[in-house]
Amino acid sequence: MKVILVVDDDATNLRTLGELLRPEYRVRLASSGEDALRIAGSDPRPDLILLDVMMPVMDGYEVLRRLQADEATRTIPVVFVTALHDEDSEQRGFELGAADFIHKPIRAAVALSRIRAQIDARTARESLRRKAQHMARVAEQGAEQLENTRQQLLQSEKMASIGQLSAGIAHEINNPVGFVASNLAALGRYLDDLFSIIDACAAESGAPAEQRLAEVRGLMQRLEYDYLKEDVLDLLAESKEGVERVRQIVADMKGFSHAGASGWQWADLHGGLDSTLNIARSTFKHHCTLVKRYGELPQIHCIPSQLNQVFMNLVVNAAQAIEGSGEITVTTGRVGDDSVQVSIADTGKGISPEGLRRLFEPFYTTKPVGEGTGLGLTLSREIVQRHRGQIEVNSELGKGTVFTLTLPIDPVLDIDADTEPPAAAV
Template sequence: MLLNFNGEVALSEWLAEEERPRLLNVRTASGVPQTLEVMIEPVGNDYLLFGELNAVEQEHLSREVLELNHELSNLTREFAQSNAELQLVNSKLEQSQLQLLQSEKMAAIGQLAAGVAHEINNPIGFVNSNLGALKGYVEEFIFLIDAYERYADANGTATDQALQAVREKVDIAFLRDDVVALLGESRDGLERVRKIVQDLRDFSRIDSPDWQEADLNAGMESTLNVVWAELKYKAEVVKRYGELPPVRCHLGQINQVFMNLLLNAAQAIEGQGKITLSSGVEGLWAWVSVEDTGNGMTPAVMKRIFEPFFTTKPVGKGTGLGLSLAYDMVKKHGGRIDVTSEPGQGTCFQVWLPVAGPETPPA
């Protein structure tokens, strides 16, 4: 409230006059001029002024308060509506990102399909070959058993000579050793197929809602088996895993992060190179790194590698979404990805994740 004096009487003199009601010209916050009758009461070196607005101004102020309350109510409704719309947009965005993750996963599986088929066909091929050999061995065993049954009740030198001839024909010593070896090879081959299929199943669980206490080293090994056909002709893989505590995470998504980093490392290497896989823990954080001896990156490229659709690969060789999605998935876990690179020296991606998981896991 602004107090306006006419300037003819000094304020000190005006206040020092005998105690009586005084008139003040005031202008309220609404801009309405008023003459206010006040009483003055000294308080130490200061003065308190007491007075009331007239009924017109009180009514005007009440009307202003009602208008402001009405405007506030409208703004509250608009805010609630905007908030609901924002939640809907966020929900649609999460669904779109999940679909994008699924599409990227399917694109990766398509890229790996030929290599995985080769990795499965190799053991299946020699298991099939072993089964053919085992069929012949079983037939010879049956032939030998039949011979023993045929001469079981006969005695004499002729019988012994006939059985010896059958044994030499069958080569029982060789069969005894080779049957065990073929069964062992076949079992190993089938175990390789089972492991590849299990790793593919683990990798395909990208859209599973389950958060779990997971072994990141095992996740990296599982992913490495899935992409092995893409790596084994390009690089030597060196493993330097440290001991890690169980990390609360969505392992299917973290496996996809590992896959993107492994494939990028292989593609960055021209000719033959080396990929080093490391892991460790520092305080409340676990980390896993993928380091390659590839071409490396310039600072200008490093600034953009996590941008959607940015890629340095030839047309048709990449979507430019791999690292962008990996960055988003790690961020949702409350983690981060550190990158170091030197042109011509190689690149290292280091994924950091909180051991306890994000403070508020995404739905």
């Protein structure tokens, strides 16, 4: 049942109104402005207040002003009940925020229908407010979910590019591991031969020395000792180089992912570029020539693993854009006092005007499933923006494409002097 607070300094008026309302509403009564304020702020909260204008000590206008100043009572609609018939006081009441006016003497039907209208309006408003609150919560949750999904997408792009590369990397590692293994087997056989020669030298036999020497020499000849001596050294040298290659690949993979050091730091971009190019080598080594035009680069304040991710995207895109054979050129240099530039150019098929428009859109890809996710450049641009840098593209159909990154040496200097760079989210 809805609650109505009736405020009037005249006991007869209170009684009349109370009797009129009681069949439909729960009625609370106040005989002064002070009482009214106390009751309005306590439970059960009124859904409507019928307020007498002319009261001693505190008149209705003042009560309304105070109700509206209080967070707890501000939304309760107030209907003035007044004997006054002048329009000025109505005007003033409405300006203060009164919901309506009922004039004394009270005519039951008119008063009740006006009261009902106010109560209904309030109920509708409350339900709207609750719905709006609910929608706001839903929207907030939606935004949060969207952000989560976006983070997952970026992460999966990373995984996809690592997945694509892993076959090539496995091959790069398998190759030396394969020949080191076969060299070890050959070395084992050579050792057997060597042991049998040594055993022959040391064998107890009654034969004269010359005869034994001849026997040993015969054995050495049969076992091709001279060739064995040379080949053992070759096999060892080759195996050493194979192991070194594996070590280098592992070091590059570490350099690429920058395992262990993922935050903002001062770093040399050439190191990251070299690691990344080595890791990506399998994507271009068969059909592209790699040209490095490295200039002078100061260390820059960055998140190296993320920039490596950008280099990787650009290099793999360049390699995939080259059909037949072509060239990938990586150029670096300083621009002005506080920026550096890295550009990755290819002599590939170029990008169409539509492609240029949509390049950085999430999921825009012209590649078959498994080869492209369409997130590489989206992610790259995000990382570059996080570094307060720029990524630009120049492309000519059939001729090739150049992606140029411009990065500030210290992004912090570009923001407010003492704010940290934005946190690394990816």
